[in-house]
Amino acid sequence: MPVAGTRRKIRSGGLGRPRSAAADAAILAATRELLGEVGYARLTIEGVAARAGVAKSTLYRRWATRADLVVDAALEPVAELLANRDADLTAEDAVRRLVEALRRPESQAAYLAVLAEAARDDTLHARVQVRLIEPARELVAAIGRREGHGTDPDLLVDVVAGAVLHRILVSRGAADERFVRDLVALARAVTDPSGVSASESGVHE
Amino acid sequence: MPVAGTRRKIRSGGLGRPRSAAADAAILAATRELLGEVGYARLTIEGVAARAGVAKSTLYRRWATRADLVVDAALEPVAELLANRDADLTAEDAVRRLVEALRRPESQAAYLAVLAEAARDDTLHARVQVRLIEPARELVAAIGRREGHGTDPDLLVDVVAGAVLHRILVSRGAADERFVRDLVALARAVTDPSGVSASESGVHE
């Protein structure tokens, strides 16, 4: 199952000098460093190239836009974190993982900015969707399934992921162990058949 | 108690030609238009000035940064929407209001971008906090109080506001009447003393 992949520019054939793997690594590392230091808005291609000790053209040969680069440098690791799904993951673990992902300083700088850009760039939006939102949805849905009761998983994803995102990036409140447990308890209360299920609410427009 | 207000620059004295109210209106209107058309990332001060038929200096005389301008042009209306709190607002109305606020095309373009910038700019963050987050928190807390049971309002705000934000700006799912009702039902299930309350969860780290 080939995952909808990187937005990296692709090489033509097997001809010519191969691309330098070292350059790749240096660029991604420099991007992560600078995201942490100055944030997304002040991140410049020239700055990344200089920090990586690489020519601008080497960078442009690989990524078409700043957003693409940042997605690969900072969001792809998050995506992997979300995708790497154990069979016996508890609900707490899943939420804890989300929290952990959004707390990485370089991701934090990039996350909202990329989402903002995705609002205007459907290609970028699709990529974020496939690599971040879908895995998060899967993560939440898997727990729901395992715990054996079925609320609308879409709502649950928005609630859980939204709460984590809002807590960390907007309210800037504590995203500690208590927060994780409270959030999970909240989700359980909802999905618990004994409680008032959201899915009871009749027919909708 | 004067609310930490607009980030507009203030006039020096009462002397000289007064600032043109028409210029103000034209600039804010142009900003809203361009936010809708090209988004925040591609919004330029020069573009706004040109569209408004105003000199750049007229703009800089009023706002110090692009973010300040956008806050006044696109987020302040949202803030007013949130602040204007009737005594007999139902929970559904409150959530519906949040949904409505985030759906304005020009706000949508600006919201995440300003939040992203706020992550690096504490002054901006404080302003967003005071004008947007606090009112939203108040809105949610007021409902909770009226409905007579006390969950941690901070968590509830993150859950409700986060869910709305995630649904509209990230998942891009339907933010329709059903969504509003389901979300409210979910919140009620949690805060209902008969359900499993999040606040029961013992001691916290």
Place this chain on the structure above:
Amino acid sequence: MPVAGTRRKIRSGGLGRPRSAAADAAILAATRELLGEVGYARLTIEGVAARAGVAKSTLYRRWATRADLVVDAALEPVAELLANRDADLTAEDAVRRLVEALRRPESQAAYLAVLAEAARDDTLHARVQVRLIEPARELVAAIGRREGHGTDPDLLVDVVAGAVLHRILVSRGAADERFVRDLVALARAVTDPSGVSASESGVHE
């Protein structure tokens, strides 16, 4: 009679901040210096701007192309030298003036290069024609007229100007007093009615 003027970009109206005369002077001086130091081929706009202590945009606001800049910086002075025509200029003086003009180190670097570029750029060619060739033709023709005999002035210009140009820029031979006198003697021999006049040569194709 307005002479077809400079290829400088023109200002729109009397509005706005006026262009800095100091910037003008600094740019032209820097251009002349660099022409002397590195020649035309290696002259860069960035180099000129840096040397002049001026932003690139300030330069581009005034001149559209490198050739235009060089014409103003190095060839215009030559044009003035040629145009500034005394009534009692001797033939020797005229040729000496031509020699002097082509010997300026910064002009030397620029002259052939601009002529080469003019071969492909009709606007540039016209300008060179009006500011350099025509005045040179006038200079030569004036002498011919004063000395009272009429060879085809066009031929004479090509012969005299061509000889000077070839001697200095191509052969790199000595362009000394002897050369001047020999060249004038040659021209006189031709235009002298007692000699074989070129214009006698019957019917032409």
Place this chain on the structure above:
Amino acid sequence: MPVAGTRRKIRSGGLGRPRSAAADAAILAATRELLGEVGYARLTIEGVAARAGVAKSTLYRRWATRADLVVDAALEPVAELLANRDADLTAEDAVRRLVEALRRPESQAAYLAVLAEAARDDTLHARVQVRLIEPARELVAAIGRREGHGTDPDLLVDVVAGAVLHRILVSRGAADERFVRDLVALARAVTDPSGVSASESGVHE
């Protein structure tokens, strides 16, 4: 007598794959075409390689600089034209040959540009000297010798070659049969012992 030859890079040994003669021809042809189409200033090595269907390295293996390539592609044919000297060449034929040489469109584009570059590159200057100026000087001198009178041949070369060059490349006047005859007549008037000889002019500085 080995003529100071081409500036082509020389092969190392007789080992390995021999250089492709087809590549040579393709490169030179492409160079001539592009000189005619875009001129010297806009001629790029990459463009030539692409047009010739050859890798850049193949080109660099043969010529060190753009000027060298252009000399071989466009000026060498002119040099051959000048060098190929019949015993019974008339003065008119010689001048006509010069005219013809400078009228080739690809040479025209290159001639002044290479001369301009030669002003800063002594190696290039030497090569142009040997392959173009010397043969032209010889051509003129041979006529002078045959017609039996001795003006300073250096001056004569500058006068004749300069006049042709100036007429064609600078004035852009008609370089027709009349021009050729007038120029020859002029040269004869000078070198004719009955006329005023330039070399009579007394003592020289």
Place this chain on the structure above:
DNA sequence: AATTAAACGAGACGGTACGTCGAGTCTTATC
């Protein structure tokens, strides 16, 4: 009515970064 002082439009200024192009060199696989 004249004065005063700031607002205004226009646009130049020194900068920074953009994304592109071409230079000349290097690396790989293929002939």
Place this chain on the structure above:
DNA sequence: GATAAGACTCGACGTACCGTCTCGTTTAATT
């Protein structure tokens, strides 16, 4: 060892905006 292909570093291109500045002009409130 030559070749085609295409990577590499580097430097400059010409453009777009930034935020500041300097003009001449306009507009109210104060004298």
